[in-house]
Amino acid sequence: PDALTDQGWWRDGFEEWEVCLARASRVAGRLREMGATGASIAMVTHGAFASALIRALVGTPPAAGVHFSHHNAGISLIRFRPDGGIRLRYLNRVPHLPPDTIT
Numbered sequence: 896p897d898a899l900t901d902q903g904w905w906r907d908g909f910e911e912w913e914v915c916l917a918r919a920s921r922v923a924g925r926l927r928e929m930g931a932t933g934a935s936i937a938m939v940t941h942g943a944f945a946s947a948l949i950r951a952l953v954g955t956p957p958a959a960g961v962h963f964s965h966h967n968a969g970i971s972l973i974r975f976r977p978d979g980g981i982r983l984r985y986l987n988r989v990p991h992l993p994p995d996t997i998t
Contacts, residue, residue, distance in 0.1 A: 916957055919947035926952070930975025945971065952981050963987070967998045 910918075926948075929936055940948070942965035949963045952973060965971070969987040976982060989997050 913957075915944060915947050916951070919944060919951045922948055923951035927975060927979065930981075931977070931979070942967075942969075949973075949983070949986070953983070966992075968992055968996075 926936060926938075945965045946963040949971070950957075950959075950961060955961045963986060965987050966989050968991075969989050970991070971986045971988070972984040974982040974984055
């Protein structure tokens with residue numbers, strides 16, 4: 896849209912990182928519960944939260960300095976295993992996007 900500038904569209908500040916990590920941990924737990932039923936789950940989220948969520952799912956400690964980057968409209972696939980583990984099938988795929996739209 897015309898209102899979108901180089902400064903982006905977010906105007907109301909950011910969620911504190913610790914709050915984001917705690918929310919990601921709660922969502923990861925819920926996704927594990929849903930995944931254990933064999934349900935297919937689709938989730939649309941922002942890159943920073945996606946990184947925090949994947950960190951929570953793979954058990955990366957907050958102090959590890961690990962970050963999973965996500966392009967706008969990048970697609971990741973996580974499979975939940977019956978034993979409670981996960982399988983990260985792919986991360987941040989963007990072949991569906993024209994190269995000039997990848998950000």
